[in-house]
Amino acid sequence: MPALVTRDEAARHAAKLKALWETSPGLKGWLATVDHKELGKRYLITAFVFLLLGGLEAAVMRWQLMQPDMHVLTPEAYAQLFTMHGITMIFLYAFPVLTGFSVYLWPLLLGCRDLAFPRLNAFTYWIFLFSGLLFYASFAAGWAPNNGWYNYVPYASQPYNPGPNIDVYAMAMILLGISTTGAAINFIVTLVRLRAPGMSINRIPILVWGTITAAMGNLFAVPAVSLAFALLWFDRQFNTHFYDVSQGGQPLLWQHLFWMFGHPWVYAIVLPAMGIVSDGIPIFCRRPLVGYSAVVLSTIATMVLGFGVWVHHMFATGIPMTAASFFSSASFIIVIPSAVAVFAWIATVWTGRPQFTAPFLFFAGFVLLFVIGGVSGFMTAAVPLDWQLTHTYFVVGHIHYVIIGINVFPVIAGVHLWFPKMTGRMMSEKLGKWSFWVMFVGFNLGFFPMHIVGLQGMPRRIYTYAADTGWGGTNLVITLGSYLFAAGVLLFLSNVVWSRWRGRPAGPNPWDGPTLEWSVSSPPPAYNFAVIPVVASRHPLWDGRLREEAVASSLDEGYLLAKERETLGTTPVDAEPDAILRMPRESLMPLLVSLALLVVFLGFSIHGVSALACWVLAGLGGAGTLACGIAWLWPHRYMVQTLDEDAP
Ligand code: HEM
Numbered sequence: 001m002p003a004l005v006t007r008d009e010a011a012r013h014a015a016k017l018k019a020l021w022e023t024s025p026g027l028k029g030w031l032a033t034v035d036h037k038e039l040g041k042r043y044l045i046t047a048f049v050f051l052l053l054g055g056l057e058a059a060v061m062r063w064q065l066m067q068p069d070m071h072v073l074t075p076e077a078y079a080q081l082f083t084m085h086g087i088t089m090i091f092l093y094a095f096p097v098l099t100g101f102s103v104y105l106w107p108l109l110l111g112c113r114d115l116a117f118p119r120l121n122a123f124t125y126w127i128f129l130f131s132g133l134l135f136y137a138s139f140a141a142g143w144a145p146n147n148g149w150y151n152y153v154p155y156a157s158q159p160y161n162p163g164p165n166i167d168v169y170a171m172a173m174i175l176l177g178i179s180t181t182g183a184a185i186n187f188i189v190t191l192v193r194l195r196a197p198g199m200s201i202n203r204i205p206i207l208v209w210g211t212i213t214a215a216m217g218n219l220f221a222v223p224a225v226s227l228a229f230a231l232l233w234f235d236r237q238f239n240t241h242f243y244d245v246s247q248g249g250q251p252l253l254w255q256h257l258f259w260m261f262g263h264p265w266v267y268a269i270v271l272p273a274m275g276i277v278s279d280g281i282p283i284f285c286r287r288p289l290v291g292y293s294a295v296v297l298s299t300i301a302t303m304v305l306g307f308g309v310w311v312h313h314m315f316a317t318g319i320p321m322t323a324a325s326f327f328s329s330a331s332f333i334i335v336i337p338s339a340v341a342v343f344a345w346i347a348t349v350w351t352g353r354p355q356f357t358a359p360f361l362f363f364a365g366f367v368l369l370f371v372i373g374g375v376s377g378f379m380t381a382a383v384p385l386d387w388q389l390t391h392t393y394f395v396v397g398h399i400h401y402v403i404i405g406i407n408v409f410p411v412i413a414g415v416h417l418w419f420p421k422m423t424g425r426m427m428s429e430k431l432g433k434w435s436f437w438v439m440f441v442g443f444n445l446g447f448f449p450m451h452i453v454g455l456q457g458m459p460r461r462i463y464t465y466a467a468d469t470g471w472g473g474t475n476l477v478i479t480l481g482s483y484l485f486a487a488g489v490l491l492f493l494s495n496v497v498w499s500r501w502r503g504r505p506a507g508p509n510p511w512d513g514p515t516l517e518w519s520v521s522s523p524p525p526a527y528n529f530a531v532i533p534v535v536a537s538r539h540p541l542w543d544g545r546l547r548e549e550a551v552a553s554s555l556d557e558g559y560l561l562a563k564e565r566e567t568l569g570t571t572p573v574d575a576e577p578d579a580i581l582r583m584p585r586e587s588l589m590p591l592l593v594s595l596a597l598l599v600v601f602l603g604f605s606i607h608g609v610s611a612l613a614c615w616v617l618a619g620l621g622g623a624g625t626l627a628c629g630i631a632w633l634w635p636h637r638y639m640v641q642t643l644d645e646d647a648p
Pocket residue numbers: 055058059061062082083085086087089090093094147148149150396399400403404407408459460461462482483485486
């Protein structure tokens with residue numbers, strides 16, 4: 001292995017490291033960058049743009065439902081709106097936003113210089129963006145998906161839904177699946193091989209556990225949905241009969257395939273967010289998380305059990321009672337690991353010295369909403385109750401408590417927490433607290449009554465209702481409350497914009513956080529760490545104070561690695577150094593391959609409109625994918641790996 005070098009000695013190499021790692025200026029650099037920090041921010045910003053679009057759609061829907069017998073929207077327009085709203089929020093906001101945090105933070109948390117496959121990282125970002133653009137282009141053309149985000153057959157079948165709407169959904173989802181799968185592989189390899197020396201598996205931050213659990217889950221879940229949509233597309237375009245009951249097909253096959261993916265996906269969009277909470281609460285309670293191992297195990301257990309509950313979305317389909325009871329029990333059991341995490345957070349706050357900063361308020365608000373969303377979930381897991389509640393507004397209330405509670409609140413807390421790291425500036429505390437209270441009050445005012453109006457029998461996905469139902473008053477409250485919530489989100493976004501330019505300078509560690517990202521400047525240099533640190537505990541920056549471990553982490557002395565773009569490869573369990581890994585330079589190929597793939601999938605989406613155009617586009621795109629793929633994979637001499645024997 002190379003010799004250990006101190007940070008001061010490394011400072012002499014700073015210019016060289018910078019030259020090696022920095023993205024080139026101008027448009028070309030912007031398009032070709034493979035820097036995880038740049039890509040992470042792009043994921044975050046793109047996801048927030050989709051959140052705004054989804055919010056806009058919601059605002060229009062709530063306007064329409066504010067009072068009985070409103071006619072702002074036609075039924076078809078309402079159908080496209082709730083479908084695009086669901087798709088946007090679940091697929092284009094909730095998961096990508098967490099991927100953004102992970103892509104930005106992982107190398108900084110783990111003590112390395114980039115993710116394992118930087119070009120794959122760029123590729124997965126572009127594919128995500130293009131899949132979103134495909135969805136929204138179809139919206140502009142009036143061809144948006146219109147059958148709800150879970151898109152049941154037979155209404156999704158060609159005879160009942162002849163336009164290209166559902167084909168767009170099928171193709172954009174398969175495209176997005178490529179992105180999710182690539183990102184999952186990138187995270188898994190990074191975790192196994194790139195942790196700083198000494199970061200054994202019991203010293204990994206919980207955000208990393210959350211992301212890796214989601215990534216592993218996605219590897220198994222995404223194929224189910226890609227298959228479901230591929231079969232649907234064959235049924236629609238080539239008259240196969242996978243879902244066609246009149247020809248011996250099975251409509252329920254759709255529901256099984258979709259929910260085998262859909263339920264684990266629900267965990268994929270919350271577990272990394274819960275990881276943000278588990279890493280964030282300790283910072284503001286001035287003590288390590290209570291029950292680290294229990295929280296890690298509960299994270300993994302949630303995902304494993306999450307693969308055994310999908311049928312709770314299908315209780316009303318007439319499945320045999322034995323099956324229903326099995327899946328009902330499994331859904332009850334899955335509450336246990338969540339409860340473990342809740343108790344760990346409460347215990348951390350209880351035994352710590354909480355500081356009521358803006359991010360802490362969002363974390364604390366999250367815990368409350370999580371419990372409410374959990375209870376309404378528990379209710380729908382009971383078969384007889386679910387028969388009453390399914391497809392009512394109660395479920396809309398439940399979805400939003402779970403997703404806004406467990407995803408949006410932790411995400412906003414996370415932005416407050418890491419904004420100083422990403423930009424070098426603090427966010428305004430005052431605006432932050434205001435935005436929390438407006439969001440929290442607006443959210444409960446707007447979304448809790450959904451449960452009530454659902455119990456009164458209001459169905460979900462209706463574009464209007466008659467005055468004599470008596471639902472008008474509650475719906476008025478819902479609309480006003482949700483507008484208040486939206487105002488809180490806008491307040492938060494204005495805080496982001498204001499602080500980006502006017503915020504107080506942050507310094508490397510403004511919150512006195514314990515993990516490696518706080519040991520480097522804000523924003524971090526292009527190469528992250530001048531020397532790769534050596535870690536001896538779970539909270540390397542608190543070692544001196546906590547004295548839990550006999551040895552202290554060494555942040556000021558480590559491996560330099562400055563011959564090329566290089567980072568350290570370590571062993572999977574104990575993280576002992578075993579190779580110097582060469583990392584790729586920036587490249588336009590990830591973007592070009594993604595563009596070519598977009599052309600292919602655009603072609604497939606319009607097969608029903610013009611088969612000729614479909615195959616021309618697919619041919620052109622396929623050739624482009626192949627050509628750019630070869631250019632991407634072309635071997636470069638600078639990438640030849642250095643083994644420890646011939647290291648500097
Ligand atoms: C201001 C914020 C929001 C408002 C006012 C809002 C409102 C609505 C409305 C009116 C519906 C349609 C209900 C129906 O007619 O069945 C809906 C459905 C839905 N919302 Fe939201 N929503 C908001 C934020 C979110 C967020 C942040 C997420 C997820 C991250 C989300 C996920 C969903 C899902 C999955 C559906 C079901 C769509 C379907 O039935 O296919 N919403 N929301």
